[in-house]
Every structure is written in structure tokens, then in C-alpha cells.
Amino acid sequence: MLSRLANRTSDITPFYVMELLSRAKQLERQGRDIIHMEVGEPDFATPQTIVDAGIKQLQTGVIKYTPAAGLTELRQKIADFYQRHYSVVVDKERIFATPGASGAFLLALAASMNPGDELLMADPCYPCNSNFIRLFEGKAKKLPVDATTRYQLTAELLKQHWSQATKGAVIASPSNPTGTLIEPDVFKQCIELVNDKGGCFYSDEIYHGLVYGKNAPTALEYSNDVFVINSFSKYFGMTGWRVGWLVVPDAFVETTEKLAQNIFIATSTLSQYAALAAFDQSTLAELEIRRAEFTARRDFLYAALVHLGFEIPVKPDGAFYIYANCAKFTDDSYQLALDLLEAEGVAITPGKDFGSHLAHQHLRFAYTTSIERMAVAMQRLERFINQI
Amino acid sequence: MLSRLANRTSDITPFYVMELLSRAKQLERQGRDIIHMEVGEPDFATPQTIVDAGIKQLQTGVIKYTPAAGLTELRQKIADFYQRHYSVVVDKERIFATPGASGAFLLALAASMNPGDELLMADPCYPCNSNFIRLFEGKAKKLPVDATTRYQLTAELLKQHWSQATKGAVIASPSNPTGTLIEPDVFKQCIELVNDKGGCFYSDEIYHGLVYGKNAPTALEYSNDVFVINSFSKYFGMTGWRVGWLVVPDAFVETTEKLAQNIFIATSTLSQYAALAAFDQSTLAELEIRRAEFTARRDFLYAALVHLGFEIPVKPDGAFYIYANCAKFTDDSYQLALDLLEAEGVAITPGKDFGSHLAHQHLRFAYTTSIERMAVAMQRLERFINQI
Numbered sequence: 001m002l003s004r005l006a007n008r009t010s011d012i013t014p015f016y017v018m019e020l021l022s023r024a025k026q027l028e029r030q031g032r033d034i035i036h037m038e039v040g041e042p043d044f045a046t047p048q049t050i051v052d053a054g055i056k057q058l059q060t061g062v063i064k065y066t067p068a069a070g071l072t073e074l075r076q077k078i079a080d081f082y083q084r085h086y087s088v089v090v091d092k093e094r095i096f097a098t099p100g101a102s103g104a105f106l107l108a109l110a111a112s113m114n115p116g117d118e119l120l121m122a123d124p125c126y127p128c129n130s131n132f133i134r135l136f137e138g139k140a141k142k143l144p145v146d147a148t149t150r151y152q153l154t155a156e157l158l159k160q161h162w163s164q165a166t167k168g169a170v171i172a173s174p175s176n177p178t179g180t181l182i183e184p185d186v187f188k189q190c191i192e193l194v195n196d197k198g199g200c201f202y203s204d205e206i207y208h209g210l211v212y213g214k215n216a217p218t219a220l221e222y223s224n225d226v227f228v229i230n231s232f233s234k235y236f237g238m239t240g241w242r243v244g245w246l247v248v249p250d251a252f253v254e255t256t257e258k259l260a261q262n263i264f265i266a267t268s269t270l271s272q273y274a275a276l277a278a279f280d281q282s283t284l285a286e287l288e289i290r291r292a293e294f295t296a297r298r299d300f301l302y303a304a305l306v307h308l309g310f311e312i313p314v315k316p317d318g319a320f321y322i323y324a325n326c327a328k329f330t331d332d333s334y335q336l337a338l339d340l341l342e343a344e345g346v347a348i349t350p351g352k353d354f355g356s357h358l359a360h361q362h363l364r365f366a367y368t369t370s371i372e373r374m375a376v377a378m379q380r381l382e383r384f385i386n387q388i
Numbered sequence: 389m390l391s392r393l394a395n396r397t398s399d400i401t402p403f404y405v406m407e408l409l410s411r412a413k414q415l416e417r418q419g420r421d422i423i424h425m426e427v428g429e430p431d432f433a434t435p436q437t438i439v440d441a442g443i444k445q446l447q448t449g450v451i452k453y454t455p456a457a458g459l460t461e462l463r464q465k466i467a468d469f470y471q472r473h474y475s476v477v478v479d480k481e482r483i484f485a486t487p488g489a490s491g492a493f494l495l496a497l498a499a500s501m502n503p504g505d506e507l508l509m510a511d512p513c514y515p516c517n518s519n520f521i522r523l524f525e526g527k528a529k530k531l532p533v534d535a536t537t538r539y540q541l542t543a544e545l546l547k548q549h550w551s552q553a554t555k556g557a558v559i560a561s562p563s564n565p566t567g568t569l570i571e572p573d574v575f576k577q578c579i580e581l582v583n584d585k586g587g588c589f590y591s592d593e594i595y596h597g598l599v600y601g602k603n604a605p606t607a608l609e610y611s612n613d614v615f616v617i618n619s620f621s622k623y624f625g626m627t628g629w630r631v632g633w634l635v636v637p638d639a640f641v642e643t644t645e646k647l648a649q650n651i652f653i654a655t656s657t658l659s660q661y662a663a664l665a666a667f668d669q670s671t672l673a674e675l676e677i678r679r680a681e682f683t684a685r686r687d688f689l690y691a692a693l694v695h696l697g698f699e700i701p702v703k704p705d706g707a708f709y710i711y712a713n714c715a716k717f718t719d720d721s722y723q724l725a726l727d728l729l730e731a732e733g734v735a736i737t738p739g740k741d742f743g744s745h746l747a748h749q750h751l752r753f754a755y756t757t758s759i760e761r762m763a764v765a766m767q768r769l770e771r772f773i774n775q776i
Contacts, residue, residue, distance in 0.1 A: 004588060005643055006502050006524075014646045045449040054658070058443050061433040063628035099487050099630065102653055114394050115503060115525055131650040136394075137503055137525055200392060240451035240657030242487065255393055258402045262519040265490055268656045269628030270442070 012131045017349040020337060024347045035377040037365050038347040040176065042320065046237045046274075047286050053277035054270055063269045068260040070097025070245070071272045077279050078245055088220045093253055096246045096260055097267045097275075101206045101231035104246035105132045107263065108227040111248070111255050112200045113138045117167035119202070122153050123355035124323065124362070126176045129204065138167070144357035147313035151178040151323070155189035162193075168200035173216060174207040177354045177364040178323040179298075179316025184217050191222045201226045206244070209235025209287065211318035212295040225249045232271075234319075235287060236278045243271035294320055297367040297374065304378040305365065308385060320367050323351075327361040329388050337363060343387075344380035400519045405737045408725060412735045423765040425753050426735040428564065430708065434625045434662075435674050441665035442658055451657045456648040458485025458633070459660045465667050466633055476608045481641055484634045484648055485655045485663075489594045489619035492634035493520045495651065496615040499636070499643050500588045501526045505555035507590070510541050512711065512742035512750070514564045517592065526555070532745035535701035539566040539711070543577035556588030561604060562595040565742045565752040566711040567686075567704025569604055576610045589614045594632070597623025597675065599706035600683040613637045620659075622707075623675060624666045631659040682708055685755040685762065692766040693753065696773060708755050711739075715749040717776050725751060732768035 017038050024034045045051075057063070069075065075092040082090045098104040105128070113119070115137035121129060123142035130140030143161055145151045158169055171190060173182040182190070194201040203219035203226055219226040231244035248256045260266075277283055301322055302315055311325035330336045334350035341347050351362030367374060405426050412422045433439075445451070457463065463480040470478045486492040493516070501507070503525035509517060511530035518528030531549055533539045546557055559578060561570040570578070582589040591607035591614055607614040619632035636644045648654075665671055689710055690703055699713035718724045722738035729735050739750030755762060 004500060004586070005640065006498065006500050008502075009499060009643045009647065012646060012650055015649055018649070041453055046451050048449070051446055051449055051451075055443055055446050058439055058446065061436070061439055063434050063439075063626070065429055065627050099491075099656075100653060102651060103487075106651065110394065110523060111397060112392055112394050114396075128650045128653075135498060135524075135651070198392070238451070239453050240654070242652075242654070242656045252393065255397045258400060259397065261403055261406070262400055262516045263490060263494065263523070264630070265488060265516075266628070266630070268487075268630045268659060270658060271656060 008134050008137070011134050013127060015127065016334060016353050020341060020347055024341060027341070027345065032345050034345045034347055035373050035380070036347050036369060037367070037374070037377060038349045039366055039368055041239050042234070042237060042368050043370070044237050044290055046241070047283050049277045049280055049283045049286070050236070050238065050274050054274035057270055057273035066266045066269050066272060068264065068266050069257050070267055074272050074276055077276060081279050082218070082220065086218050086221060088218065090220055090247060094247050094250065096248070096256055097272055098244050098246050099264060099267050100233060100242045101204070101229050101244040102128065103264060103267065104229040104231070104244050105129065107246055107256055107259055108202055108229065108248065109133060109136050109138070110259050110263065111252050112227070113167055116165060118163065118165040119168055119170055120153065120158055120161055120166060121170040122151060122175065123357040124151065124177055124351065124359065125172060125355060126204070127353055129170055129172070139165070142355055150180040150182065150314050151175055152180060152182040152186065153190060154186050155193045158190055158193050162197060166199060168202060169194050170202040170204060172204035174211060174316070174318030176207065176319055177321050177349070178314070179319045179321045180314050181211065181214060181216055181317040187217060187219070188222045191219055191226060195223055195225050203228045205229065206231040207234055207319040210291065210294060210320060212291070212298055214317050216318065220247065232275050232278055236275070237287070238271070238275065238278070241268070241271040241274060243267055243275050294367065297371055298322070300371050301365060301367045301374055304374070308378070308382055322365045322367070324363050324365060325361055326363050329385050331360055333360050333363050340381065340384050344384050346377045346380050396522050396525070399522050401515060403515065404722060404741050408729060408735055412729060415729070415733065420733050422733045422735055423761050423768070424735050424757060425755070425762070425765060426737045427754055427756055429627050430622070430625060430756050431758070432625050432678055434629070435671050437665045437668055437671045438624070438626065438662050442662035445658055445661035454654045454657050454660055456652065456654050457645050458655060462660050462664055465664060469667050470606070470608060474606050474609060476606065478608055478635060482635050482638065484636070484644055485660055486632050486634050487652060487655050488621060488630045489592070489617050489632040490516065491652060491655065492617040492619070492632050493517065495634055495644055495647055496590060496617065496636065497521060497524050497526070498647050498651065499640050500615070501555055504553060506551065506553040507556055507558055508541065508546055508549055508554060509558040510539060510563065511745040512539065512565055512739065512747065513560060514592070515741055517558055517560070527553070529554070530743055538568040538570065538702050539563055540568060540570040540574065541578060542574050543581045546578055546581050550585060554587060556590060557582050558590040558592060560592035562599060562704070562706030564595065564707055565709050565737070566702070567707040567709045568702050569599065569602060569705040572605050575605060575607070579607055579610045579614060583611055583613050591616045593617065594619040595622055595707040598679065598682060598708060600679070600686055602705050604706060608635065620663050620666055624663070625675070625678070626659070626663065626666070629656065629659040629662060631655055631663050682755065685759055686710070688759050689753060689755045689762055692762070696766070696770055710753045710755070712751050712753060713749055714751050717773050719748055721748050721751050728769065728772050732772050734765045734768050
């Protein structure tokens, strides 16, 4: 029976954190107080303006298929957002509404990647991105990065590792798990290099908006010849709605539409109607308040972890993660995460969910919970490491 | 630039009907009255009970990620439905909520199909099914079928065409575009043959519930070693919600969960909560009234088309399609569809959207509009063919 499993499935890794999460839930059922700092989902609810837009559409009772590329009105609003927020002009024909950033990645790779093609990406990185590549019989060539490059790729790295098999590069900025931004000039150089090579550049911008004290440029500021993956999940607080978007180069518009018809038929109608309210001034005002809260959380958690002896050589700029080096305490971060959960009821994500480069010396802390709860978590963590 | 398109994209066909649909919309904007019989989407709105369940969940404001496999409560309700409706016991662990039947197919093939694997399927069939196979570098081996087998595969056909490269078979019953059911004993033989060969059997059951005067058995009545693809879109009237489900063999449960985590993260939360109301007695009562209406529509359209001289050698049992042979009028059904739209404002789907076997002699009529409107369409069609 087992032999019927597709070969790719043995290369696609499960999320180790799921085992941890499942144990955390078990402990909660036993009455234990668990502080969740493992989850990549903000504790904030979807903004009321977006919920209200959903209710309004539901009350019409009309939840039919939308065009495969998405509601024209939503695509236009996204185009307007690029103009207003980044001062770049993006034709709405290049913008596709997708079932989350997952759907956007799926579509971009289905459109552009052949079996055997290699994509260059950073290690550590978000695991699904490389698993999508494997799904289409490609190969993620993960380049170890560290604090010296803000855990981001550089044009030099791309140049050095570019081979006959290389199809392109993926850059996620802000990065999950490190929260670091790529420097604008390095970003530009990377895009130019990939463009010069005639490759495909995939920019994962799903944490845009969740950037603190800086601005994250979009790849579209430097080139029209890029794929941009974005989402309403994180900054806009719409995780469970499963709606994101993909921007493609002109040459891929027709093909992407054909693939969207076949792969999805369409993205959830209701989620698209709700997302129409995402760019309203009142929504953005609320999201900016949340951003201030995330900034405070980041500052709190960063200081607390450094105080406890974790090494965080680059202060993260965005997302809601801190990727901390725990080599001072252990050489097996997964075991530490399991033990911490058992002993103190604090759930965090082991480094090995994000790659192999020094993964066993790293832990990802998500500040998706309140400062009050994180303060308790830090007390517990202090007690725990004092006993190591 | 063009060379960067993935090779698969040149093999994945667009829907020809989209061109027709786009012309139909253009004509509508010019004030023409278009009767839509091309669309695979019922004219009925989502049942109010389901809409209300959606509104209720929205009012909680909590639209967070669900587990990758779906809401436990929804998976249990689907399992209960199998027990109640088909008298088969299906462990809820084998059931995955998916972004529509599209997501279910994607997941099933990602889990089971290697590059180069062949899947046997009927020609004509729903085009996305074979395009999904191409997406994962497999090959759809389409076997021409006709009225003598109710446009369905048989165990003899499978046996005859099974080769070293064959991984399994796909059967859709009721079929799109033909609306025909496979005979229960033939269905059982096909499943047994694929099981004996150690292959994978994929049963597309998305039109279950929309069957008139008969019952469609599920593949799960004959074997637990099958993939079943189903959806809330058609019978349950939830097209735009993008929620369906996949049942997998025991041996695929763990792998399917891992893939779902990576490919989707999760299915739309709201759509899953709304779908919890799909199996309520009050919902089912309303759906049964609609089924009666579809039965009347089928009977009307079948009689009208036969009267006009179309050949329909097997009266369709289900879905909302009639696949009519138009060889009496043309040898180019696509041109006929285009001309009919221009001349009379009736939109139908050309056979070539469903394969190549005698496709140019066939047209698909969807009875997704009222008998009143179809009566007008038939008058127009009569006038049109009288001028051929």
C-alpha cells in the first residue's frame, strides 16, 4: 500500500510545531495554562469593517463563482493600493485574487517552473515555500544565511550559486522566521541579477504592513518582471478567510488566468467581497493601531530575550517573529521546545521547521499574544533556563 | 520571455466556453437578451439556512485558521452523512475539508501521482480533471466512450488499456458533460479491477444529490481503498463558497494531512462553518424541492432537444447537463455555438471543452435556468437550426 504514495510526499516535511501544538492542546484539556508563542496567527480578530462587508454581501444571498482572476473591483483596489502606498503603477490585469498566499505561490510556480528547475532561497525560510517547489518536481536550493546579511540573500550569493538548472530566486521580506527586511539596495541588486539572468523572481511580501519604524519596498518598485505574492491574512487580519493575491509579469497574465480557472475555478466569493473593505480608511486606521501594538510587543520581547541570554544579532524589523539563537542553553532546540512546553506551558517553534542551517540552535518566538501574557512567559522561560 | 512559461502550461487547455461567455457579456452590455445555458452553476441561491449559519459565525468575529484537515465538527457531519445517506461507515479521519472539489483533486493527485504516471479516464469528461494530472507531470489517458456504455468507463476498457505506466482510473458519475451515471455493477467491477491492480481509484462524486429517479452509489460502498472527491458547490448550492471534501484510503491519511498543511494551510473557515448547516433537515428539505425542479427541467429540455432533432441516445440521470449530438446540423459544434450566440443570444458549451472524441459533433446544454427561459431558448434554437 505504502508504495502508492507519490515520491514527492516523502520529501515534503511536516511542521514539527504541529506535534508541539497537539501536545499543547492535550495539556490545555488537562487544565494547564499554555502560553502560545508558536502560532503564526495574530490574536486580533478580523477588523469589524471587513466583517461587516462580509455580512452585507451574505445578506444579498448571492455567493456565486467570481471570475477565475478575481473580482474586478478587488483587483482594481489592489492596484490602487500599490499606487497610493508604494507609488507604483500595476495594471489590474496582472493582479490575481487567490486562496491565500498559498494559492498565489501555487499559481506562480505552476506557471513558471519545470521539473528539475532549481530556485534559490534563504535557509532559514518558511517551509511551505520550498515544499511548493517540490510539489512541482523542482528543487529548492537553500543558501545558508546569517546575521551578516540580515538573514537575507544577496546578489553575490545568487551569482555564486546560479547554475544551468537555476530558474530563479525567492526572497521573503520581512522574513519568516527571522522578521528581518532585506536592505533596499540589496533587494534591487538581487532583482536586477535575476532579471539579467532571464530568470524568475518571486517576492514573498505577505508580512508587508507589519514593519516597524521602516518601510518595506515592494519588488514592483524595481521591476515589472517579478512575481509578487501577498495576502490579506497577516496585516489585514484575515487569516481564516483564505484570500491573498498574486502579481505576475505581463508575459504570464494569460497563462496564469488559464491555470487559475483549472486549479481553483475561483477564490472564495465572500472573502473577496469582505476584502474590498480592507483598504478603507477606517480599516487602515485600525490596522495602524495594531501595528503600534506589534511594535511594542517586538520591543518588549526582544529586550526580554536578550536579557535572558538569547542571542539576537539583528533586531527584527517586521512580521511578528523573533528568531533567537539558544546555543547558550542547548544544542537541540526541538528538545528544548518540547521540554519548555512540558515544564512551563510555553509553546514556541523549533528552528528545524525553517531549514537546516543552525536550526538546532534556534527557536522562533511569535509575538502574537499580549505583552501581559508574554511577560508571564518570560518569567517561566527564565525559571526554565535557570534549571538547565 | 515566453520561454520562461512552464512546459505544462502549453498542454493545459483554456475553457473555450470562456471566449463565448466573454462575448455573451459584451452582447449583454449592448442590451441583448442572452439566455445562459453554458454555465455549470445553478441559478438557485445558497439555501438560507446555510447563509444564516455563515452570518452567525461572522457575528462572532472569529475567523481564524482551522486545522488543515478541516473543522472536526464538519468532518464528523460528513461522516454521519455517509452513514445516513449511503449506509457506509467512513472514519472522519479519512475526510478532509478542501477548497472546493478542485482542492480535493489537487490534494489527491499530489498525494498519489508520480511524474509519468498515467490515469485512465473517459472522453468526454470534465477538462480540469485531466489538467490536474498534467499539473503534476502525469498523463491523462482518455478512453473514448459513447452511449453504449452510458459514456462511462467499463472494467473491460480499464483492463484493455491498463499498462505499466497506469497508476489508476478516474470515474465521474454523474458525468459532466453527459449527466449519465455509471451502472452500479460496472462501477463495482471498475473499482475491484483497480484495487486488484494495486492502483488508485478516484471517484468524482460532485454531482451526487443531483440524480433524478435513481440513486447514485458512492465508491465507498464497494471499497475503502478509493479517493472520493465531493463538493458543497452543486447539490448544496454553495458554488462561490469554495468548499468541498476529499475521502482518502487509510494509507493516505497522514500524507494528505501533511500536504494540506503545505498546499492550503486550511480551507476557508467561514465556508466550513456555513457548510455545517448543509446537512440540516430544513436545508435538505429545500434541496429536495430544487431536485424536483431540476428533474422537471431535465425532462423538459430532453424532450425539446430530441424534438428539434438532436440525438441524445442516453437520457441523462443527473447533474444539470445534456450532451447532445448535433451532427445532423453541423460538423463544427464550436462554430455552431458561436453562431447561435450571435444570431439568437443563446449560450451553450461546445463539445471540445470536454475532450476530442466526437467533440465537434456535440454540444452541452446546462439546465441551470428556468423552464420559462429554456422554452424561449428552444424557440430561438428552432429558428436558428431551421436556417442552417
